[in-house]
Amino acid sequence: MPLPEKTLWEEYLNKVISHVKFKYDRKEIKWEIEEHMEDMYNDFISEGMNGKEAEKAVIACMGDADEIGKKLNEAHNSILGNVWRISRIIAIILILLSILPVFVTCLTVIFSIFSSYSYSYDKSQIISRIEVNQTEKIDDMYLKLEEAILYNNGCVELHYKTWYQPFSSSVRWSFDINSNYITDDLGTEYIGSSGSSSAGIISKHSTVIEGFPKEAAMLIIDYNYCGRKMYFEVPLREGGNV
Amino acid sequence: MSRKKETIIFIVIILVLGFWRFGGGQQIYFSPEKVMYACEKGLHYGPSEKILLKKQIGNRAIVIGKLDDGLSVVHSKRSLLGMWKLGEGSVTGYWKITDNSEAAYAPKFSLIYGAVKNKDIKTIETAAAKVKDGKLEILDKVKCDVDDDGFFYADTGDFYSEGENIFFRIAYIYGFDENGALIYSYEY
Numbered sequence: 001m002p003l004p005e006k007t008l009w010e011e012y013l014n015k016v017i018s019h020v021k022f023k024y025d026r027k028e029i030k031w032e033i034e035e036h037m038e039d040m041y042n043d044f045i046s047e048g049m050n051g052k053e054a055e056k057a058v059i060a061c062m063g064d065a066d067e068i069g070k071k072l073n074e075a076h077n078s079i080l081g082n083v084w085r086i087s088r089i090i091a092i093i094l095i096l097l098s099i100l101p102v103f104v105t106c107l108t109v110i111f112s113i114f115s116s117y118s119y120s121y122d123k124s125q126i127i128s129r130i131e132v133n134q135t136e137k138i139d140d141m142y143l144k145l146e147e148a149i150l151y152n153n154g155c156v157e158l159h160y161k162t163w164y165q166p167f168s169s170s171v172r173w174s175f176d177i178n179s180n181y182i183t184d185d186l187g188t189e190y191i192g193s194s195g196s197s198s199a200g201i202i203s204k205h206s207t208v209i210e211g212f213p214k215e216a217a218m219l220i221i222d223y224n225y226c227g228r229k230m231y232f233e234v235p236l237r238e239g240g241n242v
Numbered sequence: 243m244s245r246k247k248e249t250i251i252f253i254v255i256i257l258v259l260g261f262w263r264f265g266g267g268q269q270i271y272f273s274p275e276k277v278m279y280a281c282e283k284g285l286h287y288g289p290s291e292k293i294l295l296k297k298q299i300g301n302r303a304i305v306i307g308k309l310d311d312g313l314s315v316v317h318s319k320r321s322l323l324g325m326w327k328l329g330e331g332s333v334t335g336y337w338k339i340t341d342n343s344e345a346a347y348a349p350k351f352s353l354i355y356g357a358v359k360n361k362d363i364k365t366i367e368t369a370a371a372k373v374k375d376g377k378l379e380i381l382d383k384v385k386c387d388v389d390d391d392g393f394f395y396a397d398t399g400d401f402y403s404e405g406e407n408i409f410f411r412i413a414y415i416y417g418f419d420e421n422g423a424l425i426y427s428y429e430y
Binding site: 080081083084087088090091094095097098101138139140141167169170171172173175225226228 | 253255260261262268271283284285286288
């Protein structure tokens with residue numbers, strides 16, 4: 001069925017959508033109403049009307065263009081429309097910007113969960129192993145000293161993990177307990193330490209100091225730097241053979 | 243889905259991702275000053291009592307904060323959407339002033355800065371230098387006043403260049419009292 005030239009319709013539709021303040025919806029509204037009008041037109045033609053009559057009948061059935069336009073404007077609220085449009089654009093930009101970091105974060109979380117501590121010496125050399133499981137906090141970083149291991153060569157290995165509190169705004173630097181903060185109940189000063197750290201949301205660290213005296217019983221970690229303090233006492237001789 | 247529900251979902255996405263991406267979670271910050279404070283927290287010193295100097299050149303900025311016994315020096319660079327993140331290379335961070343007066347030269351920022359421990363030093367004379375293949379070349383001599391915080395700085399010319407055997411440093415530092423008498427000197 002050939003459709004009318006729609007000059008009348010075009011005027012009618014333009015009048016309707018002129019009331020819709022949210023301009024981004026106008027095209028869709030126009031398209032939907034036009035489709036509806038075409039259906040009506042075809043019905044009238046099949047009922048025996050000629051083209052001109054059907055065209056006028058459709059407009060008559062549709063009703064007052066101003067009234068419809070005002071109602072459509074209420075339904076397509078321009079404030080909500082603009083908020084919707086802007087928030088959609090920002091959300092899309094953020095999603096695009098976050099795809100790679102989310103992927104990397106997921107990988108580091110998985111790595112953090114499944115990584116384990118490294119041991120500097122063979123486990124058969126372990127004299128005692130003390131489970132400490134004490135957690136301290138400096139700024140917005142937590143440090144949990146999990147265990148201290150005494151080897152028969154006089155080395156002590158500390159296993160601890162660090163993580164930042166959720167939504168921490170800190171620049172994240174690796175943190176290690178070094179020999180500057182380690183002593184024992186005899187007051188020994190340890191010179192130099194070695195260690196390793198894993199990356200991730202939860203970093204796992206190993207620190208090794210050498211020359212823990214046979215007479216010493218307690219390893220002391222006394223971190224005191226720029227007003228931040230952490231203190232651990234580890235009774236290393238109480239761990240028993242492992 | 244209605245537009246209202248979609249808008250709520252978009253706003254939730256913006257809040258969650260925005261906070262995660264720009265609220266510090268991704269270590270991207272609103273200003274070089276925020277980078278400095280976040281860096282101080284991460285390195286477990288500070289926070290600075292106040293910002294002594296902020297100098298921006300292009301997409302890079304250096305911020306110097308005042309600490310009890312020294313300076314906090316952190317450089318940053320512009321990131322996405324006008325945000326800032328920690329600059330590349332080593333970060334000075336906490337700089338404890340132990341001598342009468344100490345100075346540093348930041349060639350990328352055409353800047354000499356430092357602080358005095360000796361409160362009698364009121365004026366500083368110092369020089370930026372380049373060491374190339376073991377030879378020292380004075381690039382710029384500057385004289386600047388020490389402020390009430392014991393801080394001093396001076397802009398230098400743009401002498402920055404990259405090369406395997408090039409590094410930049412301070413050549414010497416002279417400290418003068420309020421009468422202009424030399425009371426401290428050190429040649430590096």
